[in-house]
Amino acid sequence: MGPITEIKKFNPFPGLRPFAPEESDLFFGRETESGEVLEKLLNNRFVTVIGASGSGKSSLIYCGILPRVRKPDLKETSEWTIISFRPGSDPYGNLAEAMAESAVISDGNAGSRETILKELLSSSDGITEAVRKLIEKHGGKVLLVVDQFEELFRYSSLGKSDSSHATTSKFVDCIVNSVSQSSVNVFTIITMRSDFIGECAHYQGLTQLINNSNYLVPHMGTDNYREAIVGPVNYAGASIDPGLVNILLADIGDRTDQLPVLQHAMMRTWNRWQVLDEPGRQIDKTDYDSVGTMSDAMSLHANEAFEELTPRGREICEVMFKTITEKGSDNKGLRHPSKVTAIKSIAGCTSEELFEVVEKFRITSRSFITPRQNVPLSDDSIIDLSHESLMRLWDRLREWVDDEASSVQMYLRLSEASAMYQQGKTSLWRPPDLQLAINWRDKHKPTLAWAERYNPAFERAMVYLRTSEKEYLEEEENKIRLQKRQMRRTRIVALILGIAAIISVGFMLFAFVQKIAADRQTVLAEERRVEAEMEKTRADAQTEVAIEQKTLADSNATVAIRNEEEARMQKEIADSQRSLAERNAAEAIRQQNIAIEQSDSAKIARIRADENAKVATEQKNAALRLRMLSIGKSMSIKSLQVQGQKDLQSILAYQAYIFNKNNGGVENDADIYAGLYNVAKLYGNVNYKSFKGHTGGIRSIAFVPGKREFFTSGYDGKVLKWSLDATDQALQIVYSGTDIIEVLGVSPDASWLAMGSSNSAIKMVSLKGSAGYEMTGHTGKLKSLIFSFDGKSLYSASLDGKVLKWDLSARTNTSLTDGTMPITSIDVSFNGKFLAGINSNGGVVVWNEENKSETFRVPTTGKNIKAIRFNPGNNTLAIGDVSGTVELWDISMRKKISEVKAHTAQVNDIRFNNKLKQMATAGNDNSLKIFNIKDITDLTEPPINFSDYERFVMVIQFSPDGEIILSGSYSDRENLISRPAHVDNMVKDICTLISRNMTQDEWNIYVARDIPLENTCADKSYNIQVNPIK
Known part of the structure; x- marks a missing residue:
């Protein structure tokens, strides 16, 4: 071709639409x-x-x-x-x-x-x-x-x-x-x-x-594609860099639907090149990269149209695209052309409002939907996608299609269940299915117009759901009544045990009285025995006198006879007195034995009474403890239901925390956390912050080791630096460009920030003031960057399937994969011994780079793993799949330790907090959860659940001190939030929010009438205690 003398002003590439007959001169290949x-x-x-x-x-x-x-x-x-x-x-x-x-x-x-x-x-x-x-x-x-x-x-x-x-x-x-x-x-x-x-x-x-x-x-073959790229450019009087042509041919790959994607990317690249108005310059890679390449150009272009809409227009746009798309049985996106009247009915909008949205997406420079711009719109017009590739490449539409598919699946399940229930073949739904259905209803707010596309029995399904919900609530209320009845029984048992204790004390007192009486009888018997001995002594003396008198009588008969008679009488008296003394002594001994026996019985009764009293006290304290824990949970839940009453909400949540802590409740109880978190979110807390800086979703988070500072990257192409302790929203822009930074990593000595970009390069940014540099070795998006524990090496993984280990001093790399095992994401164990990677099929491979014989493939048949993470404290590996399940594996023993259904959709990230023995997970069900893993084999304790996100939760990180959990979501707003990892971090200054304590009426309502009123906050401290009965 000769020298270029004139460049035509039109764009020679049609984009997603087909070539028109008048454009035959631009048709090549x-x-x-x-x-x-x-x-x-x-x-x-x-x-x-x-x-x-x-x-x-x-x-x-x-x-x-x-x-x-x-x-x-x-x-x-x-x-x-x-x-x-x-x-x-x-x-x-x-x-x-x-x-x-x-x-x-x-x-x-x-x-x-x-x-x-x-x-x-x-x-x-x-x-x-x-x-x-x-x-x-x-x-x-x-x-x-x-x-x-x-x-x-x-x-x-x-x-x-x-x-x-x-x-x-x-x-x-x-x-x-x-x-x-x-x-x-x-x-x-x-x-x-x-x-x-x-x-x-x-x-x-x-x-x-x-x-x-x-x-x-x-x-089309490679030569045909080359003609389709170069031919229109040359015809329009421009030229294209041969290197860019080769890149385009490589990006096309083997897919059969890449031709419209190529045409769209070239249309956008031409527009970019033409805007710069540099006629002498070839179209090159910088123009192509600036529009997002074939992988992202369509998504960025569609998002531009979306951002031009009003908030109401965006709502209508989402409904429109959900209506004209669907998922097939093979899980692929399908077009579902729909009339304007149908879309209006589902979206609840006017024709003019819908037409305004349609026009944004069908202008000539976009042509994302049909009919084309030159065709007038009416209520009978049918709206359709220009090409299915939009469903595959537009990130927002992918989410909508997935969300709609999940919604349809739930509705069809509900419809099927309602039909079977009507036939008497099944029962009403119960949790967890019931709760999932209620969440679906409240989130999606389905209408008859929407439901008729899939199953016309909408009213029957909704009646079935309402009936299930009503019966379940009635069952729960009945359970509460039964619990109250059980509590009354417990109180009665405690009362009976108390009465038994009182009776035992009475027996003990009676035994003491009997012992005293027996002691008195013993003393009386002893006195009588002494008296009897004295009588006996006197009798003996009388006997001696009688003998003397008898001797005298021998000498004097008359006197003797008289004296003998008198002696006989005295002897009888003495014998009588001696017999009486002996009887009294025997009675004293008997009384003493009785007293001893009564004393032993009293001791036994006293011991039994003490034991019964102790058991009664323990049972009463246990019942009281369980009651206080139940009251605490109830108060925390009620604090969520009170609206617009700052003092009462704060008092209820804080008092619930006090009851739980003083009565040995679960340390980081999910219900107690929920109440205090709600107060922190509504009225402020030093550890709850929403960081404003990114205008798109968050891609990666990396903390500076040992500090409360962190870096973030987002879909807006920025990398920002933040501080958890900053009183304002101070931020530092570290990077801003056309390349999206997919992943971040900070070296252990906090000297370097590694940034993995969407164009496959690793950008090294010095945090100490020295010059940065760039490392290239991958050909796909970076998905993982991990520094070794000595900071001398950097591990990287990319969508090109390669895992590289970089020598940072020499800036060279070594491949850790042999090409037969494409790995797209990795993590490294705490001691650097093991690497775990997710392969392109969603499987998990663990290997030792020093000893290939230790390679271990985690059994994941039928599962598609999306997240992996080693516990930094041991060789435990956590894996999360697309269904929301998280498994924990002991890599040394090569066995599964435990499993939990963490989410209802794909798991995006997993992190461990060894300071507090916690595991956090993030998922596509718009939630973040924190599990207690003190016993890693038992994950049945309900987790702390954060479900207040607008979009998918993509990344999470614990702060180095373990006190904060930081999360990044896919939302354009409220996308970066820090929260306390433990409930204790939310109560330090809570009394500064409260201007009063509970009134007696409030205490009676929320606590109980029989529990004495206490001040929740007194001099910024609490003084409510449950005193055990002693």
């Missing part, structure tokens, strides 16, 4: 195919051009076939009249309009759309008769081009009525009859997507025509 199709057409008077979506069927016809028909190389003198149309939802009407616009029949009313339509509908030979009149008037040949013939089947299925299917069948018969007859010189071309070829089997005549003459559009 299909010359051979054009000739082959034309030959089949002329030989058979009919040809079906079949190809995959995006293979260029329409462009081949309009710019490859029609120009040759108009200027044939054949020796023919007859002229061709070309009638081109798309069937849409009204094939007869659209054909009649195409024929009328061509003015092919006659002047006046005879050529009006209504007249032609009447002729077409008159019989199954309607097309033949209409063309016959054309030939009679003008002569020559007629070429009928039916573009996107599959619309007959797609729009027919939208009607879901017998009449729409009958219209399709009749129109097909018209086409077949026009080809089969020989009296009229009509030729027909139809273009059709290959995945609809099976629909044609329902029509025998059409099947026979296709079998006789069809052309399958082949996949």
